[in-house]
Amino acid sequence: MSILTRKDKRIVKDGLWDNNPITFQVLGICSALAVTVQVKTALVMCLALTFVLALSNTIISLLRNFIPSKIRIIVQLSVISTLVILADQVLKAYMFDVSKQLSVFVGLIITNCIVMGRAEACAMRNPPFKSFLDGLGNALGYSAVLMCVATAREIFGSGTLLGFQIVPQVLYDHGYVDCGLMVLAPGAFFLLGAIIWIQRAVSGYKEAN
Amino acid sequence: MKFIEEKLKQAAKLFEEGKPLAKFFPLFEAMDTFALTPGKTASKAPHVRDVIDLKRVMIFVVIALTPCLWMAIYNTGMQMQIAQGLPFSFRGCVLSGLKQVLPILLVAYTAGGLWEVLFAIVRKHEINEGFLVTGMLYALILPPTIPLWQVAAGISFGVVIAKEIFGGTGYNVLNPALAGRAFLFFAYPAQMSGDAVWVAVDGFTKATPLAVVAAAQKGGSAIAALIQAGYSFKDMFLGFVPGSLGETSTIACLLGLAFLLVTRVASWRVVSGCFIGLITMSLFMLLFKGNDRLAFFSLPPHWHIVMGGFAFGSIFMATDPVSSSATKTGRWIYGILIGVLVVLIRIVNPAYPEGVMLAILFMNVFAPLIDHFVVESHIKKRLKSNP
Numbered sequence: 321m322s323i324l325t326r327k328d329k330r331i332v333k334d335g336l337w338d339n340n341p342i343t344f345q346v347l348g349i350c351s352a353l354a355v356t357v358q359v360k361t362a363l364v365m366c367l368a369l370t371f372v373l374a375l376s377n378t379i380i381s382l383l384r385n386f387i388p389s390k391i392r393i394i395v396q397l398s399v400i401s402t403l404v405i406l407a408d409q410v411l412k413a414y415m416f417d418v419s420k421q422l423s424v425f426v427g428l429i430i431t432n433c434i435v436m437g438r439a440e441a442c443a444m445r446n447p448p449f450k451s452f453l454d455g456l457g458n459a460l461g462y463s464a465v466l467m468c469v470a471t472a473r474e475i476f477g478s479g480t481l482l483g484f485q486i487v488p489q490v491l492y493d494h495g496y497v498d499c500g501l502m503v504l505a506p507g508a509f510f511l512l513g514a515i516i517w518i519q520r521a522v523s524g525y526k527e528a529n
Numbered sequence: 530m531k532f533i534e535e536k537l538k539q540a541a542k543l544f545e546e547g548k549p550l551a552k553f554f555p556l557f558e559a560m561d562t563f564a565l566t567p568g569k570t571a572s573k574a575p576h577v578r579d580v581i582d583l584k585r586v587m588i589f590v591v592i593a594l595t596p597c598l599w600m601a602i603y604n605t606g607m608q609m610q611i612a613q614g615l616p617f618s619f620r621g622c623v624l625s626g627l628k629q630v631l632p633i634l635l636v637a638y639t640a641g642g643l644w645e646v647l648f649a650i651v652r653k654h655e656i657n658e659g660f661l662v663t664g665m666l667y668a669l670i671l672p673p674t675i676p677l678w679q680v681a682a683g684i685s686f687g688v689v690i691a692k693e694i695f696g697g698t699g700y701n702v703l704n705p706a707l708a709g710r711a712f713l714f715f716a717y718p719a720q721m722s723g724d725a726v727w728v729a730v731d732g733f734t735k736a737t738p739l740a741v742v743a744a745a746q747k748g749g750s751a752i753a754a755l756i757q758a759g760y761s762f763k764d765m766f767l768g769f770v771p772g773s774l775g776e777t778s779t780i781a782c783l784l785g786l787a788f789l790l791v792t793r794v795a796s797w798r799v800v801s802g803c804f805i806g807l808i809t810m811s812l813f814m815l816l817f818k819g820n821d822r823l824a825f826f827s828l829p830p831h832w833h834i835v836m837g838g839f840a841f842g843s844i845f846m847a848t849d850p851v852s853s854s855a856t857k858t859g860r861w862i863y864g865i866l867i868g869v870l871v872v873l874i875r876i877v878n879p880a881y882p883e884g885v886m887l888a889i890l891f892m893n894v895f896a897p898l899i900d901h902f903v904v905e906s907h908i909k910k911r912l913k914s915n916p
Contacts, residue, residue, distance in 0.1 A: 500716050
C-alpha cells in the first residue's frame with residue numbers, strides 16, 4: 321500500500337514536468353535569473369520557495385471556505401507574506417551569509433507569480449492535501465529548473481560547484497577562461513531558453529495557433 | 530568543368546531517396562550547387578526566371594570582402610613586425626600575418642560549418658553559402674590574439690543561438706557574425722578588449738585609436754591626442770593601425786562597398802543612412818565640446834568614419850539583407866539610427882570606446898518594428914487618398 325494514490329502522483333508530476341511553472345508557464349523568471357549564479361544560493365532559494373509554496377497552498381486551502389471572494393487576494397497575500405517573513409527570519413538567524421547574498425529575493429517570494437498563481441488556481445478550490453501536493457510539485461518543478469541553471473552557471477561561470485573547483489587546473493594553465501557571460505543575468509536567460517527548448521523537444525509540445 | 534559535372538552526376542545517385550547516403554543529401558546539394566549553376570529556376574510565384582540565387586549573391590559578398598581580408602593579413606603581420614622592432618619586409622608582413630589570420634578563419638569555418646551541416650541534416654534543409662559570408666565576417670571582426678577555442682565558441686553561439694534557433698537562413702533576427710562577437714565580448718572580455726589584444730606579440734600592449742581618444746585628457750583635443758600617439762588620418766584611412774582583423778582599413782571597406790553597390794547586393798540606403806547618421810550626430814556632439822568634457826566630443830565626423838569598425842560594420846554588417854529593415858523608408862531610418870547610436874555609444878558611454886557592434890545589433894532588433902510602422906503608415910496614407 322502506498323501513501324500516494326496514482327492521482328496524487330499525477331498532481332506532483334504535473335508541476336514537475338507537464339505544467340512546470342518555469343518552462344511551461346514561464347513564471348517566476350526573475351528569481352531564476354537573480355539567484356542562480358551559485359548553486360548554494362539557488363539551493364537555499366529553492367528550499368525557501370518550497371516551504372512557502374507548500375504551506376501557503378495548504379493554509380489557503382484550509383481557509384478557502386471562509387475567505388470572502390472579494391478580498392481573497394489580500395487574505396492570500398497575508399498568509400503568503402507571513403510564511404515568507406518566517407523563512408526570511410530563519411535564514412537571517414542561521415545562514416546569515418547566504419541570506420545576505422540572496423538579499424531582497426527571499427522577500428520577493430511574496431510577489432513570485434508561482435505562489436499567487438497556485439493559490440488562485442488550485443488552493444482556492446481544492447482540499448488541503450491535494451493543494452499541498454500541488455504546491456510541492458510546482459515548487460519541486462521550479463527547484464529542478466533552478467538547480468539545472470545554477471549548476472551550469474557555476475561550472476561554466478566560475479569553474480566550481482558548491483564552492484569546490486570542478487574545472488581542472490590543467491585547463492586553466494592551457495588558456496581556458498571562465499565564461500563571464502554565465503555570471504551575468506543574460507547567461508541565465510540563454511540557459512533557461514535552452515532548457516525550455518530541450519523540454520519541448522522531448523515532450524513534443526507544439527505552440528497552439 | 531565537364532569532368533566535375535560527370536563526377537557529380539555519378540555521386541548524385543548515391544544520395545537519392547532510399548539510397549544509403551540519402552540522409553546526407555544536403556551536403557551533396559551544397560557541393561553540387563557550389564560547383565555548378567543549378568539547372569532549376571523558381572517555379573512558384575513571383576516568377577523570377579533567373580539562376581541568381583542566394584549562393585551567387587553570397588559569393589559576391591565574399592568577393593567584396595577580399596580586399597579587407599588581404600589588408601587584415603598584411604596589417605596583422607605589419608603590426609607584429611613593428612612591435613618586435615624588425616626591419617620592414619613585405620614578405621615578412623604577409624607571412625606572419627597569414628600565420629595569425631588563417632587559423633582563425635579556418636577554425637571559424639570548421640566549427641560554424643559543423644553546426645550548419647548538423648542542423649541541415651536534422652532539419653532536412655539545404656546548406657547555404659550564407660555561411661561562407663558569416664564565417665568570414667566573423668573572423669574579420671576578431672582581435673588577432675584571440676585564442677582559437679574562443680573563436681569556435683563564438684561562432685557556435687552565433688550560428689546556433691542567433692540563427693538556427695530562429696529557423697535558419699533567412700529567419701534570423703540578429704546578424705549571426707555580430708552575435709558571435711557579442712557573445713565573446715561579454716563572455717571573455719579579457720581576450721576581446723583592453724590594450725593587450727590588438728597586436729599578436731606576447732605581452733605587447735598598444736591602445737587602438739579609439740582607446741587613445743577615450744583615455745585622452747578631459748577638455749583636450751582628440752586629434753592632438755591621436756597624433757601624439759602616432760596615429761595619423763592617412764594611416765587610419767589606409768588601415769595601418771592596430772584593431773580587429775579586417776576593420777582597420779577604411780579604403781579596403783570602400784572598395785568592397787563599390788563592388789557591392791555595382792552588383793546591387795548591398796542596399797545603398799542603409800549605407801548612406803549610417804554615414805548620414807554618424808556625420809550629423811558627431812557634428813551635433815561638436816557643439817558640446819568644452820573644458821570639462823571628454824576629448825571624444827571634439828572629434829570631427831571624418832575621423833569618426835575612419836576609426837574603429839564603423840566602415841566595416843556599416844558596409845558589410847548593417848546591410849545584411851536578412852537582419853536589416855526591408856522597406857525603403859525603413860532602411861533609411863534603420864541606417865541613420867545606427868550612425869547616431871555609434872556616436873552616442875562611443876562618446877557618451879565611457880565603458881565602451883567602440884559602439885558599432887552594439888549599435889547594429891540593437892537596430893537589428895528594431896528592424897522589424899520599423900518595417901511594421903512604415904507599412905502601417907503606407908496603408909493609412911493609401912486609405913486616406915482613396916477612401
